[in-house]
Amino acid sequence: MLLNKEFYYCKNCKKVVNNLEDLLFVEEGSPLSFCCEVCIEKYYTPITDYFQGKVFKLRKDLNLEEELALSLMDDPALVEKTLSRPDEIWRIENQIKEEVYSFITHIKKGEKSYHMMALCFVFNKTPSFVLTLTATENEYLLQQFQTGEQIESLEEFYKEQLAIENMIDPEILEHLELKKSQFLADLMEHRSEADIPFENFDLYMDYMTDTIETADEVYRFKDDEDETFQASIKGQVKDGVSFFFIVVSYHMPDDEGREMVLPILSFPTVDGKLCEYFRRGEQVSGGLKN
Numbered sequence: 326m327l328l329n330k331e332f333y334y335c336k337n338c339k340k341v342v343n344n345l346e347d348l349l350f351v352e353e354g355s356p357l358s359f360c361c362e363v364c365i366e367k368y369y370t371p372i373t374d375y376f377q378g379k380v381f382k383l384r385k386d387l388n389l390e391e392e393l394a395l396s397l398m399d400d401p402a403l404v405e406k407t408l409s410r411p412d413e414i415w416r417i418e419n420q421i422k423e424e425v426y427s428f429i430t431h432i433k434k435g436e437k438s439y440h441m442m443a444l445c446f447v448f449n450k451t452p453s454f455v456l457t458l459t460a461t462e463n464e465y466l467l468q469q470f471q472t473g474e475q476i477e478s479l480e481e482f483y484k485e486q487l488a489i490e491n492m493i494d495p496e497i498l499e500h501l502e503l504k505k506s507q508f509l510a511d512l513m514e515h516r517s518e519a520d521i522p523f524e525n526f527d528l529y530m531d532y533m534t535d536t537i538e539t540a541d542e543v544y545r546f547k548d549d550e551d552e553t554f555q556a557s558i559k560g561q562v563k564d565g566v567s568f569f570f571i572v573v574s575y576h577m578p579d580d581e582g583r584e585m586v587l588p589i590l591s592f593p594t595v596d597g598k599l600c601e602y603f604r605r606g607e608q609v610s611g612g613l614k615n
C-alpha cells in the first residue's frame with residue numbers, strides 16, 4: 326500500500342513512523358511529533374539558545390551573572406519540585422494557540438528567599454521540554470517569568486494526578502514524600518559526577534512503566550525503619566546508549582490486606598556501581614546478580 330492512515334513522520338529528521346505510539350509529543354494540542362528524544366532536542370535547540378541568551382542578557386544587565394542562587398540548580402530535589410510541584414504556574418499563549426509555561430518555586434533558606442524558574446512546554450500537565458531553567462533572589466528577574474496568566478488553582482491544574490493521590494491517605498502521602506527525600510539523598514551521595522545529569526531525568530521518565538512491568542531484576546529490602554521497599558532494575562537503550570533504569574517502590578498493605586506498590590523514586594544511570602548499590606536485600610525476580 327502506498328499510503329495508509331498510519332503514516333506519520335518525525336518533524337525533525339523526517340523519518341517515517343508507522344505507529345502513532347512510537348511518536349513523541351512535546352506540546353499539548355499540537356501535532357508536532359518526533360521519533361526520539363535526540364530529535365526533540367535538536368528541533369528545539371535554537372529556541373533554548375534563544376531563551377538562554379535572553380536570560381544571560383538580563384543577568385548581565387542586572388549584574389547577576391555570578392549569583393549565589395545559581396548553585397540551587399545543583400540540588401535535584403529543588404529542580405524536581407519546580408518541575409513537578411511548583412508554587413506557581415504561569416501560562417502564555419500566542420495567537421496561534423502555542424503555549425509556553427513558567428513553573429516557579431520559592432525557596433526559603435534562613436533569612437533569604439530564592440526562586441527557581443523554568444520555562445517549559447507542557448504535555449499532560451507535566452513539563453515535557455525545559456526551554457530554560459534558572460534560580461535567583463532578584464525580584465525583577467523573577468517577574469520576567471511571571472508573565473501571561475497565572476494558573477489560579479494548582480489543585481485544579483493537577484486534578485488528574487490528584488485524583489489518584491486522593492485515594493491515598495494524606496498522612497501516607499506525607500510519609501512517602503519523606504521516604505522519597507531519604508532515597509534521593511542516598512542517591513545523591515552515591516552518584517558519580519559523570520552520570521546522566523539530573524536536569525535530563527525528565528527525558529527518561531517514559532522508561533518507568535516498562536521498567537516496573539518487565540524488570541530484569543527485582544530486589545526487596547527493608548530500610549532502617551523496617552519498612553519494605555522494592556528496587557526494579559532494567560537495562561534500557563536510548564538513542565543507541567545503554568543505561569540502567571531503576572525504580573524504587575514502597576510496599577504498603579491496603580485496607581483489604583492486598584499489597585500496594587507505590588513508586589517513589591525513579592532514575593536512569595550509566596553507573597554500574599550505583600546500580601549495584603540498589604541491588605540489595607533479597608532478589609525476588611530476574612537472573613542472578615551480574
Ligand SMILES: [Zn+2]
Pocket residue numbers: 335336337338339340359360361364
Ligand atoms: Zn527524528
